[in-house]
Amino acid sequence: IAGITQAPTSQILAAGRRMTLRCTQDMRHNAMYWYRQDLGLGLRLIHYSNTAGTTGKGEVPDGYSVSRANTDDFPLTLASAVPSQTSVYFCASSDGKGSPLHFGNGTRLTVT
Amino acid sequence: GENVEQHPSTLSVQEGDSAVIKCTYSDSASNYFPWYKQELGKGPQLIIDIRSNVGEKKDQRIAVTLNKTAKHFSLHITETQPEDSAVYFCAATFTGNQFYFGTGTSLTVIP
Numbered sequence: 001i002a003g004i005t006q007a008p009t010s011q012i013l014a015a016g017r018r019m020t021l022r023c024t025q026d027m028r029h030n031a032m033y034w035y036r037q038d039l040g041l042g043l044r045l046i047h048y049s050n051t052a053g054t055t056g057k058g059e060v061p062d063g064y065s066v067s068r069a070n071t072d073d074f075p076l077t078l079a080s081a082v083p084s085q086t087s088v089y090f091c092a093s094s095d096g097k098g099s100p101l102h103f104g105n106g107t108r109l110t111v112t
Numbered sequence: 113g114e115n116v117e118q119h120p121s122t123l124s125v126q127e128g129d130s131a132v133i134k135c136t137y138s139d140s141a142s143n144y145f146p147w148y149k150q151e152l153g154k155g156p157q158l159i160i161d162i163r164s165n166v167g168e169k170k171d172q173r174i175a176v177t178l179n180k181t182a183k184h185f186s187l188h189i190t191e192t193q194p195e196d197s198a199v200y201f202c203a204a205t206f207t208g209n210q211f212y213f214g215t216g217t218s219l220t221v222i223p
Contacts (some may be wrong), residue, residue, distance in 0.1 A: 004155075031209050042118075042215035043156070050209065058210070090155050096162070097209045098144045099135060103155030 004104035021076040023091030031094040032074040036087040081111045114139045118214025135202035136184040142204040150199045192221045
């Protein structure tokens with residue numbers, strides 16, 4: 001079934017540790033995104049990539065980095081996790097401007 | 113940047129009644145407005161969308177209306193059913209293909 005695969009499903013991480021959240025899509029979409037979802041704050045954009053080889057910052061990029069080496073993969077890295085990064089992280093993709101987002105099922109991250 | 117406000121944050125309706133969720137946006141250049149439904153433990157799923165050149169769109173029990181002058185758009189669900197219970201998000205596109213989301217509405221349909 002075509003779509004977005006995120007891994008891991010959930011993770012408990014000690015503060016200060018490095019963590020990479022994985023995201024892979026098989027729809028050949030050009031654009032990919034990372035959002036975090038927190039209660040009462042909705043979905044906030046962390047980083048995005050309009051096409052392979054390019055990335056951009058969203059609303060809340062601090063403490064996160066991304067790379068887009070190819071069309072299918074868009075990993076999100078927390079270099080040194082902090083408790084405020086406890087959240088549910090969603091990866092999404094889009095076929096282009098004016099096209100809807102397709103979401104993965106999320107990674108629930110707890111930083112202790 | 114774009115600001116999207118969504119109301120109400122929670123909504124309870126009796127099965128069979130209608131539900132309405134409203135959103136406002138700040139950027140008059142926004143031109144695409146999708147609505148997403150999120151069930152527990154899953155990612156948001158697109159349920160309906162509307163573009164700025166259209167005032168209303170329907171898909172069975174779901175409809176969306178857009179008022180560009182007032183910069184607001186609304187989701188209407190008629191004949192609600194228990195399986196409609198979920199969190200609903202509105203969104204608006206801003207520069208390029210960046211989506212900005214409302215803070216969500218938790219809808220409960222009471223059998």
